[in-house]
Amino acid sequence: SNGGVAPIQYPLNLSTINVPTFGLKLCFALLELVFVSTSKYFHSFLLLYLASRFNSPEEIMLAFELITFLLRSGGNFEEASALLLYDR
Numbered sequence: 001s002n003g004g005v006a007p008i009q010y011p012l013n014l015s016t017i018n019v020p021t022f023g024l025k026l027c028f029a030l031l032e033l034v035f036v037s038t039s040k041y042f043h044s045f046l047l048l049y050l051a052s053r054f055n056s057p058e059e060i061m062l063a064f065e066l067i068t069f070l071l072r073s074g075g076n077f078e079e080a081s082a083l084l085l086y087d088r
Contacts, residue, residue, distance in 0.1 A: 012058045022054075026063050029053045030081045043071065 029050065047064055054060045070080035 012061055014058060014062070016056060017058055017062065022059055022062070025053060025059075026066065027085060029063065030067070030085060034078055034081050043068075 033049070046067060047060070050060045050063045050067075054063060066084070067080075070084055071077065073080060073083060
């Protein structure tokens with residue numbers, strides 16, 4: 001019995017991700033987005049932006065989910081980025 005939670009239908013193969021390289025690319029992408037973002041239409045183009053910065057679909061989706069989570073946690077994108085980049 002799984003407690004009423006459905007299993008993930010298409011899980012990501014995270015074993016193909018080089019974690020240090022992914023983390024560095026994610027930090028660079030966040031820093032670049034802080035400098036150029038206009039928060040009005042930022043989230044609608046985020047997936048396209050990440051696709052241009054990462055190599056695999058797994059990296060793109062993981063980065064997208066992390067940034068989406070940060071955006072829900074912080075008030076605006078600058079605050080959300082600071083949560084991750086400065087470990088606060």
